[in-house]
Amino acid sequence: xxxxxxxxxxxxxxxxxxxxxxxxxxxxxxxxxxxxxxxxxxxxxxxxxxxxxxxxxxxxxxxxxxxxxxxxxxxxxxxxxxxxxxxxxxxxxxxxxxxxxxxxxxxxxxxxxxxxxxxxxxxxxxxxxxxxxxxxxxxxxxxxxxxxxxxxxxxxxxxxxxxxxxxxxxxxxxxxxxxxxxxxxxxxxxxxxxxxxxxxxxxxxxxxxxxxxxxxxxxxxxxxxxxxxxxxxxxxxxxxxxxxxxxxxxxxxxxxxxxxxxxxxxxxxxxxxxxxxxxxxxxxxxxxxxxxxxxxxxxxxxxxxxxxxxxxxxxxxxxxxxxxxxxxxxxxxxxxxxxxxxxxxxxxxxxxxxxxxxxxxxxxxxxxxxxxxxxxxxxxxxxxxxxxxxxxxxxxxxxxxxxxxxxxxxxxxxxxxxxxxxxxxxxxxxxxxx
DNA sequence: TGCTATTTGTA
DNA sequence: ACAAATAGC
Numbered sequence: 001x002x003x004x005x006x007x008x009x010x011x012x013x014x015x016x017x018x019x020x021x022x023x024x025x026x027x028x029x030x031x032x033x034x035x036x037x038x039x040x041x042x043x044x045x046x047x048x049x050x051x052x053x054x055x056x057x058x059x060x061x062x063x064x065x066x067x068x069x070x071x072x073x074x075x076x077x078x079x080x081x082x083x084x085x086x087x088x089x090x091x092x093x094x095x096x097x098x099x100x101x102x103x104x105x106x107x108x109x110x111x112x113x114x115x116x117x118x119x120x121x122x123x124x125x126x127x128x129x130x131x132x133x134x135x136x137x138x139x140x141x142x143x144x145x146x147x148x149x150x151x152x153x154x155x156x157x158x159x160x161x162x163x164x165x166x167x168x169x170x171x172x173x174x175x176x177x178x179x180x181x182x183x184x185x186x187x188x189x190x191x192x193x194x195x196x197x198x199x200x201x202x203x204x205x206x207x208x209x210x211x212x213x214x215x216x217x218x219x220x221x222x223x224x225x226x227x228x229x230x231x232x233x234x235x236x237x238x239x240x241x242x243x244x245x246x247x248x249x250x251x252x253x254x255x256x257x258x259x260x261x262x263x264x265x266x267x268x269x270x271x272x273x274x275x276x277x278x279x280x281x282x283x284x285x286x287x288x289x290x291x292x293x294x295x296x297x298x299x300x301x302x303x304x305x306x307x308x309x310x311x312x313x314x315x316x317x318x319x320x321x322x323x324x325x326x327x328x329x330x331x332x333x334x335x336x337x338x339x340x341x342x343x344x345x346x347x348x349x350x351x352x353x354x355x356x357x358x359x360x361x362x363x364x365x366x367x368x369x370x371x372x373x374x375x376x377x378x379x380x381x382x383x384x385x386x387x388x389x390x391x392x393x394x395x396x397x398x399x400x401x402x403x404x405x406x407x408x409x410x411x412x413x414x415x416x417x418x419x420x421x422x423x424x425x426x427x428x429x430x431x432x433x434x
Numbered sequence: 435t436g437c438t439a440t441t442t443g444t445a
Numbered sequence: 446a447c448a449a450a451t452a453g454c
Contacts, residue, residue, distance in 0.1 A: 216435080326435095327435085334436095369435090378436080379436085379454090381436080381454045382435095382436045382437080382454095383436070383437070383454095384437085385436080385437065388436085388437075389436095423437080427454065437453105437454085438453095439452090439453090439454105440450105440451080440453100441450080441451070441452090442448100442449080442451085443448080443449070443450085444446100444447090444448080445446090
């Protein structure tokens with residue numbers, strides 16, 4: 001009897017190690033055709049993020065000795081057609097829980113008919129929906145979620161299967177193998193599985209012990225910068241968690257950040273509308289500015305010329321590198337919402353466009369946290385003071401000087417708002433719903 | 435995972 | 446006279 005043929009459809013799991021769906025696809029001595037679908041709808045993603053994706057795909061293809069088929073088009077058209085052509089009995093994927101991914105996979109499953117779409121593993125330590133309150137409903141507050149998350153636990157990394165699998169050469173199929181695009185964007189960190197592992201090993205050795213406190217300091221190189229690798233699945237969080245054992249403060253603080261990532265994915269999965277609408281609908285009643293003045297201040301914010309040095313430093317770091325330190329993300333977000341009184345969705349859209357790690361769950365819920373409208377929301381009366389934050393977290397001014405070199409010259413703009421007044425105005429507007 | 439004004443504590 | 450703690454936004 002002939003051995004089965006399986007498709008392994010890569011999405012946000014662009015790696016060969018610790019890959020449960022790859023294991024499942026290669027089981028039963030199956031022949032495996034690895035593929036990726038370039039979806040025209042993703043052309044709207046920021047240029048740098050597409051570059052990161054394409055570089056990751058090039059590395060994956062090399063790791064498979066070129067046995068990776070690149071298709072172009074809508075997955076619900078391309079995947080079923082390919083599966084039928086090669087006589088596949090199943091299409092294997094890592095589960096995707098985002099609103100876009102869920103809709104896409106439903107369409108593919110429907111078009112596949114009798115061929116199974118087998119989802120194995122997720123991009124998270126614990127998949128959305130698995131950590132729930134005793135009454136079966138989803139958590140809306142992080143702290144109790146975190147407690148239950150730690151109790152629940154997770155599997156160890158999956159064993160390696162790529163070398164032993166029987167990969168099908170795309171040239172033996174009738175399909176055209178498309179080129180992987182190269183937009184020519186410059187990346188501040190190299191993409192791919194090898195770079196992810198190298199970066200993680202260096203971080204564990206050099207920065208993890210001091211991470212609990214140093215992670216809040218944008219002037220130090222104290223964070224892991226693993227976010228983009230996690231977003232594209234160049235590495236699985238389980239691989240990271242395996243190095244986060246023990247009770248020391250550093251590993252525990254890092255694990256908590258991974259729990260936040262799982263939490264926001266779970267919340268978005270439960271409440272897909274919260275991607276672009278207030279999680280707490282009471283905030284729909286708050287007045288936000290959308291006029292021409294608002295457009296102008298929004299431009300100043302995007303370009304890093306608000307006259308608030310830490311805000312401008314962060315926005316310039318974002319625009320120039322596709323990355324922003326997390327503490328500074330909170331400060332720039334608070335500034336947009338509570339000093340400029342703009343809709344958080346404007347800022348969230350810009351971050352998604354600019355960030356290499358732009359992730360619908362973490363980004364949108366991070367923004368809602370800043371706006372006070374999200375889960376576990378910061379009480380509305382918390383308004384970051386950009387200058388106080390600067391003193392606390394960039395004490396020597398190294399971060400600000402790096403990104404705003406003209407700081408002490410006449411070329412640097414005056415503050416576009418009075419923080420004290422803007423704060424009082426925010427409290428007035430927010431007060432209307434309390 | 436705030437900020438600020440005010441009160442309280444210490445010398 | 447100033448730091449530390451506290452309350453209310």
